[in-house]
Amino acid sequence: MPHLHRLRPIVGRLKRFGRHWNTLGHDPYGAILTGPGGENVPWTEEEFFATGRTDATQFLANLDRIVPDVARERALDFGCGVGRVTRALAEHFESVVGVDVAETMIARARTLNHDRPNCRFLWNRSVHLRQFDEGSFDVVYSRLVLQHIPPRLLRRYIPALVRVTRRRGMLMFQLPDVIAEDSEEAFRDAAVVGNPLKRRLPRALVRAYRLAKYRFLVDESAPRMLMFGMPRDSVVSLVQRAGGQIVTIQPDQAHGTDAPGFEYWVTK
Numbered sequence: 001m002p003h004l005h006r007l008r009p010i011v012g013r014l015k016r017f018g019r020h021w022n023t024l025g026h027d028p029y030g031a032i033l034t035g036p037g038g039e040n041v042p043w044t045e046e047e048f049f050a051t052g053r054t055d056a057t058q059f060l061a062n063l064d065r066i067v068p069d070v071a072r073e074r075a076l077d078f079g080c081g082v083g084r085v086t087r088a089l090a091e092h093f094e095s096v097v098g099v100d101v102a103e104t105m106i107a108r109a110r111t112l113n114h115d116r117p118n119c120r121f122l123w124n125r126s127v128h129l130r131q132f133d134e135g136s137f138d139v140v141y142s143r144l145v146l147q148h149i150p151p152r153l154l155r156r157y158i159p160a161l162v163r164v165t166r167r168r169g170m171l172m173f174q175l176p177d178v179i180a181e182d183s184e185e186a187f188r189d190a191a192v193v194g195n196p197l198k199r200r201l202p203r204a205l206v207r208a209y210r211l212a213k214y215r216f217l218v219d220e221s222a223p224r225m226l227m228f229g230m231p232r233d234s235v236v237s238l239v240q241r242a243g244g245q246i247v248t249i250q251p252d253q254a255h256g257t258d259a260p261g262f263e264y265w266v267t268k
Helices: 004-024 028-032 045-066 103-112 151-163 183-189 196-200 203-217 232-241
Strands: 074-078 095-100 119-123 137-142 165-176 245-251 261-267
Touching: 045 165, 045 245, 045 261, 095 103, 103 119, 151 165, 151 232, 232 245, 232 261
Parallel strands: 074 095, 074 137, 095 119, 137 165
Antiparallel strands: 165 261, 245 261
16 A cells, blocks of 8 residues: 555645646636647637547547557546547447546536537546546547646556556557656755755655745646656656556657657557
């Protein structure tokens, strides 16, 4: 069982992450899908969901090419927002579950997709996805989502996505290489310099003080759409340690920066 003192910082960060996206959820279309330069786009509902159909069509074409025999019973849309892609996937699977960390997004998704009885939307409040049994889904999809999650949470989420994928199923997630460092982690873990007394303080005490100071200095109540990423080798290692097998890795620049990006296709 994980030590509680190791889980507390992760749980706290997840709550703050969820609060940011809850705030952004009050203007969901522009928050979920920005313009080429990151600007807010005044989407109409019809235009917004049309982009989801386009993305789903491209994904399914790749799915047919890479794993043509994968079952089409249950699919998971991780980081579903208001169901932009979930709705489109529901036309091709018996049932689709959308999960999101923002309660406001899930509430809006249920309203907007009430005419899709095979869509279910769940508020996700954990990094382990234990509300789903191991191997719950034939296909797991996550795009334009993980790039907004700090690496400390990514290291929990990626193995969880592998866990809920069925054997001979397929997980596809998109993630760029490192775009920006996790400023909270960098501040907390920086080398201790200064007088000898300060350097002799217990490391745990220094880290706790730095986290408190960081959160005092940084206004975490303001909604921000930060972007992170993870080195390709680190992602592959996470997947393999979780029991997944990389089928293919495809270049993908959907994140809109100069950093290299990839689609990871994973089976078990």
